[in-house]
Amino acid sequence: MSTNKAAYEKNSAQSIYNFALLLTGKSLSEAVDLPENLENVRDRGKLGTLVEKYYFNHEPPNDHNPDFPEAGVELKVTGVKKDKSGKYVAKERLVLTMINYEHIVKESWHSNNFYNKCKRMLIMFYLFTKDVPVVERRFVIDPLLYEIPESDLPIIKSDWEKIQGKVLQGKAHEISEGDTFYLGACRKGAGGTKEKLKSQPFSEVGAPARAFSFKQNYLNQLLIENQSDSQLGASFNLSIEEATQKRFAKYIGDSIGELSLAINHFKRDKNHKGFHRELATKILAKGGSSVSEIEKAGIEMKTVRLQANGKPRESMSFPAFDFLKIGNEIWEESSFFEKVERKFLFVVFKVDGEGVERFEKVGYWNMPYEDRLEAERVWRDTQRRVAINAHDLPGMTESHVAHVRPKAKDGNDKGLTPQGDMRTKQCFWLNASYIAEVVSTI
DNA sequence: GCATGATCATGC
DNA sequence: GCATGATCATGC
Numbered sequence: 001m002s003t004n005k006a007a008y009e010k011n012s013a014q015s016i017y018n019f020a021l022l023l024t025g026k027s028l029s030e031a032v033d034l035p036e037n038l039e040n041v042r043d044r045g046k047l048g049t050l051v052e053k054y055y056f057n058h059e060p061p062n063d064h065n066p067d068f069p070e071a072g073v074e075l076k077v078t079g080v081k082k083d084k085s086g087k088y089v090a091k092e093r094l095v096l097t098m099i100n101y102e103h104i105v106k107e108s109w110h111s112n113n114f115y116n117k118c119k120r121m122l123i124m125f126y127l128f129t130k131d132v133p134v135v136e137r138r139f140v141i142d143p144l145l146y147e148i149p150e151s152d153l154p155i156i157k158s159d160w161e162k163i164q165g166k167v168l169q170g171k172a173h174e175i176s177e178g179d180t181f182y183l184g185a186c187r188k189g190a191g192g193t194k195e196k197l198k199s200q201p202f203s204e205v206g207a208p209a210r211a212f213s214f215k216q217n218y219l220n221q222l223l224i225e226n227q228s229d230s231q232l233g234a235s236f237n238l239s240i241e242e243a244t245q246k247r248f249a250k251y252i253g254d255s256i257g258e259l260s261l262a263i264n265h266f267k268r269d270k271n272h273k274g275f276h277r278e279l280a281t282k283i284l285a286k287g288g289s290s291v292s293e294i295e296k297a298g299i300e301m302k303t304v305r306l307q308a309n310g311k312p313r314e315s316m317s318f319p320a321f322d323f324l325k326i327g328n329e330i331w332e333e334s335s336f337f338e339k340v341e342r343k344f345l346f347v348v349f350k351v352d353g354e355g356v357e358r359f360e361k362v363g364y365w366n367m368p369y370e371d372r373l374e375a376e377r378v379w380r381d382t383q384r385r386v387a388i389n390a391h392d393l394p395g396m397t398e399s400h401v402a403h404v405r406p407k408a409k410d411g412n413d414k415g416l417t418p419q420g421d422m423r424t425k426q427c428f429w430l431n432a433s434y435i436a437e438v439v440s441t442i
Numbered sequence: 443g444c445a446t447g448a449t450c451a452t453g454c
Numbered sequence: 455g456c457a458t459g460a461t462c463a464t465g466c
Contacts (some may be wrong), residue, residue, distance in 0.1 A: 271461080271462085272460095272461095273459070273460040273461050273462085274458085274459060274460065274461095275460090276460085277459065277460075302459085303459085303460080305460095305461095313461085314460070314461060314462095316459090316460090317458085317459060317460065318458095318459090319457075319458070319459090320457080320458090407457095407458085407459095409456075409457080409458095413456095
């Protein structure tokens with residue numbers, strides 16, 4: 001693994017997630033230096049606190065807000081075990097937040113403690129290993145950035161209302177886990193001795209302390225989807241943007257060599273000009289070759305390789321045009337128009353200070369209106385000049401956005417010009433200097 | 443060092 | 455077989 005992984009930004013769920021990803025495969029004690037005399041190293045409930053403190057270096061607010069309030073992210077750390085088929089499954093339910101009987105009766109679904117705190121959670125999974133101190137238990141699968149999916153919302157809402165309803169009826173002491181489907185009210189705190197019972201607003205009878213939790217089965221569903229992950233953002237309410245970021249996140253900062261190792265030893269053969277693009281495609285497709293969601297959305301994926309100075313050596317090419325046809329085209333129906341109107345996905349590599357090329361970042365972009373006007377101007381100028389002299393077309397110095405240059409298989413790959421001679425096929429290019437500007441903003 | 447010209451390996 | 459995305463090569 002590389003050593004220049006960045007830390008994270010507390011106000012960005014994506015950044016927090018990316019940082020959490022770096023813990024996959026490690027235990028807390030392997031990832032950070034821990035103080036010598038940690039207490040409660042066998043208390044599994046303690047691991048979440050320790051991860052927050054020593055890995056994220058973060059002090060959560062002591063109120064009803066999520067652990068990372070600015071990002072709206074609640075951190076959860078929970079145990080998994082292997083089932084017979086070798087898949088990771090939840091070891092137990094996921095405890096979310098305490099139920100306050102006095103308070104819940106004053107809440108509504110649209111503003112309640114549980115939803116406010118837990119609507120978005122970063123769930124990290126460690127392998128439950130008995131008798132091993134919690135800080136040495138490994139995070140064996142990628143964490144999950146969970147948002148209550150639209151499809152699950154009605155059930156979770158009705159579960160919450162069911163629990164609230166019992167308290168409203170003065171039956172908090174009668175609540176059971178079987179009342180609900182996804183969201184359970186599990187017993188919290190050891191034993192049921194009288195002094196540990198809580199008061200409830202509409203009955204004199206004391207009720208055991210309970211907490212909202214995701215039932216084990218529900219958590220397992222999430223785990224299964226997290227492990228299969230065959231489609232981008234499947235059922236996690238992730239936009240294509242978020243899902244793409246997620247796919248790439250764990251490779252950011254890796255050198256080409258490290259990426260190559262990680263992607264089935266996919267190495268660059270001499271002169272393989274599509275190597276970086278193929279790497280990106282493989283990451284996006286998780287080993288397969290299809291990137292159907294990206295294609296369906298009409299997203300234009302481009303790789304950009306920055307030199308150590310932050311600028312790409314090369315301009316960015318588009319398909320060749322036909323000297324004879326361009327004269328009859330209209331801008332809005334041209335292929336260059338269609339390209340510059342698209343959403344771009346830039347996969348950016350950069351050479352670091354030691355000359356090692358690393359995977360820098362990914363980002364979406366679409367061309368600002370003024371620049372599309374400039375692209376249009378270059379296209380129109382090209383159309384005009386092809387009719388006059390197909391050997392005199394807009395060069396790189398004539399526009400800060402785009403130019404025209406050869407695009408051919410070899411020296412024989414030529415097209416007939418309106419002047420009746422043959423010329424190497426040409427295409428539109430986005431200037432390297434323009435790409436440098438653009439990529440610095442994503 | 444940049445603009446321009448030439449062409450490569452690959453996937454479909 | 456060829457279009458494609460991308461990179462190499464050259465000249466000033």
